[in-house]
Amino acid sequence: MDENLTPVEPEVSEHEVEESASLFSGFIDMFTLPWEVGKRAMSSVLKVLLMAILLETIVVAGISYFYSASPGVRQEMFQMQTQVIDKMAKGPNFPKEKLPEMYADIEKGLDFNPTKSIGIGLLTAAFSVFGLGILFWICHRIFTAEPINFMRLVGLVSYGAAISALGNLITGLMQFFGNSMLIAPNLGFLVGVGDAGMFGVLSRVNIFTIWYYIAVGIAIASAAGLSKERGYTIGGIAYGFLFLVTFGFMKLISSLF
Numbered sequence: 001m002d003e004n005l006t007p008v009e010p011e012v013s014e015h016e017v018e019e020s021a022s023l024f025s026g027f028i029d030m031f032t033l034p035w036e037v038g039k040r041a042m043s044s045v046l047k048v049l050l051m052a053i054l055l056e057t058i059v060v061a062g063i064s065y066f067y068s069a070s071p072g073v074r075q076e077m078f079q080m081q082t083q084v085i086d087k088m089a090k091g092p093n094f095p096k097e098k099l100p101e102m103y104a105d106i107e108k109g110l111d112f113n114p115t116k117s118i119g120i121g122l123l124t125a126a127f128s129v130f131g132l133g134i135l136f137w138i139c140h141r142i143f144t145a146e147p148i149n150f151m152r153l154v155g156l157v158s159y160g161a162a163i164s165a166l167g168n169l170i171t172g173l174m175q176f177f178g179n180s181m182l183i184a185p186n187l188g189f190l191v192g193v194g195d196a197g198m199f200g201v202l203s204r205v206n207i208f209t210i211w212y213y214i215a216v217g218i219a220i221a222s223a224a225g226l227s228k229e230r231g232y233t234i235g236g237i238a239y240g241f242l243f244l245v246t247f248g249f250m251k252l253i254s255s256l257f
Helices: 011-021 025-029 034-039 045-069 071-088 096-109 114-141 150-159 161-178 196-202 207-223 228-256
Strands: none
Touching: 025 034, 025 045, 025 150, 025 161, 034 150, 034 207, 034 228, 045 071, 045 114, 045 150, 045 161, 071 096, 071 161, 071 196, 114 150, 114 161, 114 207, 114 228, 150 161, 150 207, 161 207, 196 228, 207 228
C-alpha cells in the first residue's frame, strides 16, 4: 500500500530529454544511418528546418566568396554568363553599343556581396527544403496509401541538407584552390564551360548529390514503413525527375538563343 503511494518520476520526461539532446544528431547520422534517422521521433521540425536553412545559407555565402576571389573561376563564370548575350548580339536589332555596359555589369556582379549572397543562400535553402520536400512527398506517395506527415518529411529532407552543404563546400574549395570550375567531383569537365547549359546539367552528376537523394529517400522510406529498396527508388525518381527538368530547361534556353 505504501509502495503504491510513493511518488515516481515519469519516464516521459526522460524520453523527451533524450529526443531534445539528439535532435540535431540527425544531420550527422544522415551520412551513414539514414534508415535509423527515419525511425526517430522529431520533437521540433521547426528547429531542424531553421538549422538546415542556416547551414545552407552559410555555405552558399562562403562559396560566393571563394568564387569571387579566384581569378580563374571568375573568368569562367564571366564566359558562361556572356554566352547568351554574345548569341543575342548577332541579331540585327541588338543594340551593340550597350555591350560594354552589359559586360561591365556582369563583371561587377561577380564581386562578393554579403547581402546578395545571403539572400541567394536563403532562397536556395528554402527551395531545397520545401520544393524538394514536395517532390519527395509525391515520390513516396506512389508507394504507400498512408503517407507520412508532410512536416515530418520536411524534417528528414532538412537533415539531408548536411550532405548537400558538405558537398557544395568541398566542391567550392576544390574549384577555389584549383582555380577552375572544372576541378570538382562532378562530370562538368566532360563539356567544359564553353557549353554553359550542359555544364550546369552535368555538374549535378556528382557523388554528393546522388548521396543526398539516396539518403533522404531511405530515411523517408523508413519513416513510412517501406523497404530500404523503396528508399533507393524514391531517391532515384526524385533525382531523375529534377535532372530531366534541368536538362529540358537548358535545351529550351539553348534553342531560344
